[in-house]
Amino acid sequence: MTRRLITGNAAAAWGARLAKVDYIPAFPITPQTEIIETLSVWLDQQEMGGRLVMLESEHSMITAAGAAAATGVRVFTATSSQGLLYGTEMIYTVAGWRVPLVMVNVSRGLASPITLEPDHNDILSVRDSGFLQIHCATCQEVLDSVLLAYRLAEHHEVRLPVIVNQDGFYLSFTREPVDIPDAELASRFVGDFDCENIYFRASAPESHAVVVLGGSPYSYFRYENHLAALEALRVYDELAREFAELFGRHYQALETYRMEDAELVFFMLGCFATKAKHAVDRLRSAGWKIGLLRPRLFRPFPEAAIRVALRGKQGVAVIDQNLSMGKGGVLHAELASVLYGHADAPPMLVSFVGGLGGRDISAEEFFEMAGVLMRAVDERCAPPPRLLYTEDELREVRKLQAIAHVERLAGEQHI
């Protein structure tokens, strides 16, 4: 094991290298590109085996990834944002092929307006696809999750592709100290690729992914996919324990932080949870009984663990770095469906949307959210979902609008 200061993108590449992947269909997109560039250099310098091929789109890239996995090799790929959307037809398709590949998504906001900076609308857009999802909060977790993802994807009871998600910029381009596992130990954990009964060979002709006629066979295969995804909950727990024994880092499906006697809880995905933990510490110092829950596994959703962790709590502030237009935060709705009708569930959920397109969530805003939650608990009345935005920000946008207006007028006068 060596400890190095590396970015989330380098950590993802290390994960693929240590998993000894055979095949890497690739396509560049900011902020993911560093992953495939890093792997390409290692391949050229023969620091790792395998083959990287540049496709002409993410749609083709995911097709090639699925087809190669269906032929019987270990596949890694990566994308982000618009790329994930462009390939979404194949995300759904390949999940139905039940091929165990791993893809890293570097979360970035979606057009329009177009931006390079992060939020979670991209990854949540493939929520229902059949790909499992592991959401990371640190660069170390990115590397380790890639290794875990291969075990999970290739597990006999699961056989589904997995997306490992990391936040663009905040993780992808941020160097953190990362323990790079010993190659042999990593190899022992991940194991050799076993394609099981999915392959193409001249001696064993196979028709894969054929049409079905009618709702009955269709439903059957869709239910199978869903049940396999649910099975992944149990499998993940086993694998996380095994990983902890070998590497000393235990990644539970649901991360809990200072939850023991907490009455109020922050609930969120991804690396902004690190900021939330800091806010929890400061609120705790000020006498607040508050903790944090972060689902690391988002598909399958660790519902039972969430119910247990929230049993008897007073209220939850759900912080969504995504926006479902005309509804609100996706995670808020997901959590409500997990808790509704269960005894001892927290009586209060308050929805906050923030951190879109790379916008920060400041410590003060976490304190404010805790305050809003506390009042809602006291008044037994959920306030309307809040879209985080400050007066300063609004002033800055008004300035931009004023400039745009002046520029347009100047242009018109010029004509």
Add this chain to the structure above:
Amino acid sequence: MTETLFKRMRDLPSAHLLGAGTPMCAGCGGLQALHEIYDVLGGNTVFVNAAGCMTLLSVYPFTPFRGSWLYTAMASAPAGAQGVRDALDILLEQKRIQPEDDLETVVLTGDGAAYGMGLSATSAAIERNLSFLYLCYDNEGYGNTGQQYSGATPHAAATATSKGRMGYVGYKKDLFGIWAAHRPAYVATVIGAEPLDLARKIETAKNLKGPRLILALAPCPTGWGFDPQQSIEIGKLAVRTGIWPLKEYIDGHVIHTKIPKPREPAEVYLKTQGRFAHLFAPKRNEAALEEIQQRIDVYWEGIA
């Protein structure tokens, strides 16, 4: 190159490999071509299918193929072939499979994907010099959804979305030319109604490496409006009128493999199909007929 095994009709394979009883329409020219192609290619193949009529060949739990099959999507079958070919190469390199378990990777696509949505993936697979066969059955429209016009539709043809007096106002895209401009290992046009010419071309393609593209005109009874029993005759007329030139591109040269002499008038072909009926009744559209004939004549100038 070795001499052809297919000198006469009786040299064509007598064992037919593709199973019967598929849901293709009666008289499907695409299925006819596929039967003939498959007989030459054999079962050591994996067909990577793009969404189109032939998606319905393999319906769970049946398949007419002796070999393997993977359904992908409409736009990206060549990328599927890339993944399969690369994976097989990796497995062979690492001796994880035996050489006799290797497969020829074959894309099967309709013109809807080949001329439009799938063109980017096809172009890129040729760029990467992927060793694969690409079979396009061209029924000159989005046939599986009821024959709407596509980039493959010929000028003046009536389709479900060009039912006006003029039919389709655009002109059929020169896909052969687009493919040849990439300088792949092989490009050929074929038609099921000329099985000897077809078999020789598949034989040539089979013995080459790299991208090899086969474009089969697929007379379509339901989409073109003719009785299924006319399918072969219409295919022959397409060649005899010069509307469907049989040719191949190899080593940088285009060779016409069957030159119609003398060429029959285009009308003879057009009259057989409901999609061109508006050119003849209630009143002959002389201008359109002349234009169609003239374009054919210009094509053949200097060739024959």
